[in-house]
Amino acid sequence: MTAEDYPDGSTFRRIVDEAQLHAAVQRIAEGIARDYPHGYPLVVVALLKGAVVFLADLVRRLTMPLEIELVSARSYSGTQRGPVVAVQDDLSRLGLAGRHVLLLDCVLDSGHTLHSVLRSVLSCEPASVRTCVLLRKQRERAVSIEPEYVGADVPDVFLVGYGLDYKNLWRHLPYVAELPPGLAGE
Ligand code: 5GP
Ligand code: MG
Numbered sequence: 165m166t167a168e169d170y171p172d173g174s175t176f177r178r179i180v181d182e183a184q185l186h187a188a189v190q191r192i193a194e195g196i197a198r199d200y201p202h203g204y205p206l207v208v209v210a211l212l213k214g215a216v217v218f219l220a221d222l223v224r225r226l227t228m229p230l231e232i233e234l235v236s237a238r239s240y241s242g243t244q245r246g247p248v249v250a251v252q253d254d255l256s257r258l259g260l261a262g263r264h265v266l267l268l269d270c271v272l273d274s275g276h277t278l279h280s281v282l283r284s285v286l287s288c289e290p291a292s293v294r295t296c297v298l299l300r301k302q303r304e305r306a307v308s309i310e311p312e313y314v315g316a317d318v319p320d321v322f323l324v325g326y327g328l329d330y331k332n333l334w335r336h337l338p339y340v341a342e343l344p345p346g347l348a349g350e
Contacts, residue, residue, distance in 0.1 A: 165346045173325065173334050176341035179318055180299070185326060185339065188315030189218070192296060193225035195313050199294070200264065205229040207263045207290075211281065212236045213335065214270040217327035218298045222268070233258050237281050251284045260288040270327045271318075272297040275305040282309070299323065299340065322348045 170176070180188070200206055205228075210219040212234050223232065235253045265285055269278055278295055285293050296313035303320040318340070324330050325337030330347065 165344065167331055167333055167347065170344070170347070173337050173341060176324065176337075176344065178339055178341050179321070179323060180316055180326075180340040182338050184316065185298075186221070188298060189221045190225060192298070192313045192315055193222060196226060196266065196296075197228070199312075200228055203228060204264060205231055207231050207233060207258070207260060207265045208268060209233045209235060209258070209260075209265055209281075209285065210268040211270075211277065213329070214327045215268050215298075217335065218270050219268055222296075235281065237277050251281055255284050255288055258288070260285060260290045263290050265290045265293045267293060267295045269295075269297050271299040271301065271323060272305075272309070272311060272314075273301050273303070275307040275309045278311065279307040279309045298326070321345075 208219065208223060208230050210216065210232070219232065223230065235251060235255065237251050267278065267282060267285060272278060278297070282293065282295060294313070295309070295311040297311045298315040299318045300311070300314045300316070301320045302317050322330070322343040323340050324334040324343050325340045327335050328340065329335045330343050
């Protein structure tokens with residue numbers, strides 16, 4: 165089987181349906197509203213491309229002043245010690261010094277990505293940083309990172325939909341599904 169055998173993803177096993185996603189986003193938004201009551205502009209930094217759907221849904225449930233920034237990070241198997249994550253963008257251009265930053269990703273898997281981007285954000289000397297993931301895979305993590313906001317725990321399978329892709333496909337599915345295992349090894 166190849167990706168072309170699955171034109172619309174409708175047969176994929178659903179992991180988190182639309183209603184569950186909306187409830188998870190709402191819970192996260194309520195937590196953020198509680199934690200940032202002061203009215204200063206928040207800088208929401210989202211990771212491309214996976215977090216864009218989550219970002220769009222989340223920010224429309226937030227009422228405090230906020231700015232949106234998008235950054236790319238790429239992970240690749242660099243050394244025996246595990247994947248290297250490169251932040252593709254120069255974060256210094258964002259002017260995060262002294263700002264309150266909320267770092268957003270769609271899914272926490274090994275933890276390398278968020279950990280590495282968090283380090284880069286911290287080096288910009290923001291006033292505060294919190295991290296937020298919509299989905300957290302239930303697995304051992306290579307690096308220790310506990311996001312302040314988590315939408316839902318999910319099984320350790322390869323996920324597509326709601327921003328997550330396989331070969332850049334299926335990001336637009338309104339639910340999160342498991343990539344058919346026969347495709348994953350392709
Ligand atoms: P980590 O660095 O925590 O292992 O993985 C985080 C990044 O890997 C995410 O930003 C996402 O781009 C990608 N990723 C991790 N798990 C999945 C998955 O199940 N499906 C997809 N499409 N991407 C994933
Ligand atoms: Mg991807």
